[in-house]
Amino acid sequence: DTAVSQTPKYLVTQMGNDKSIKCEQNLGHDTMYWYKQDSKKFLKIMFSYNNKELIINETVPNRFSPKSPDKAHLNLHINSLELGDSAVYFCASSQQGRNQETQYFGPGTRLLVL
Amino acid sequence: QKEVEQNSGPLSVPEGAIASLNCTYSDRGSQSFFWYRQYSGKSPELIMFIYSNGDKEDGRFTAQLNKASQYVSLLIRDSQPSDSATYLCAVNRWRNTGFQKLVFGTGTRLLVSP
Numbered sequence: 001d002t003a004v005s006q007t008p009k010y011l012v013t014q015m016g017n018d019k020s021i022k023c024e025q026n027l028g029h030d031t032m033y034w035y036k037q038d039s040k041k042f043l044k045i046m047f048s049y050n051n052k053e054l055i056i057n058e059t060v061p062n063r064f065s066p067k068s069p070d071k072a073h074l075n076l077h078i079n080s081l082e083l084g085d086s087a088v089y090f091c092a093s094s095q096q097g098r099n100q101e102t103q104y105f106g107p108g109t110r111l112l113v114l
Numbered sequence: 115q116k117e118v119e120q121n122s123g124p125l126s127v128p129e130g131a132i133a134s135l136n137c138t139y140s141d142r143g144s145q146s147f148f149w150y151r152q153y154s155g156k157s158p159e160l161i162m163f164i165y166s167n168g169d170k171e172d173g174r175f176t177a178q179l180n181k182a183s184q185y186v187s188l189l190i191r192d193s194q195p196s197d198s199a200t201y202l203c204a205v206n207r208w209r210n211t212g213f214q215k216l217v218f219g220t221g222t223r224l225l226v227s228p
Contacts, residue, residue, distance in 0.1 A: 031213070040220070041152075041200060041220065041221055042218070042220050043158065043202065043218040043221075044218070045215065045217075048213070048215075050213060052222040055213045058214065058217060071193075090157055090158070092119075095175075096213065096214065096218065099212050101146065101206060102148065102159070102163060103148075103160075103216055104158055105158050105159070106157060107157050108156075108157050
């Protein structure tokens, strides 16, 4: 069974389009994350939800809107895509609580904006 | 100063040698420390975590933490070509909101030659 899954795996689209990425985890974790990994491989957190509540919202353009319908799912909608949005987007999940906060990553969504 | 700093490498070692990967962090309030391995085109996978000063061993891997020096390292004994990957150091900070935030270094690329 896949622990953290993402769809789609690849996404190629034109500038100005709107697209969504979906993430699901079956680990029973209460916290989910979106990370962006750029071409230089730097992995940076964008958002985090705990039990459907937004708890981390880094400096991200408001074209990016996360949504968590329940604690097992976290989606990311991106409006008006720009060239600079091209990156790999990783979803991750963890359980809050000291000494159990290891984050597990999904396979990533490779977004290419043309 | 970056929150988590790593030498980008590549670090080249012959098969069978010990690979030593280093990481420094800036926030003295950091509580827990993680090493992730990322193969090209894949997602980060956890190798080890460490919370207390000293050494922690798991098979061929040893994590070392020195909070006074704000330094964490990963030793890989008997390096194998399959260990060739980028190793990401991550530092967990408990924020005043009560939730964690994982900050990654830019990673060190390790090349193990047969």
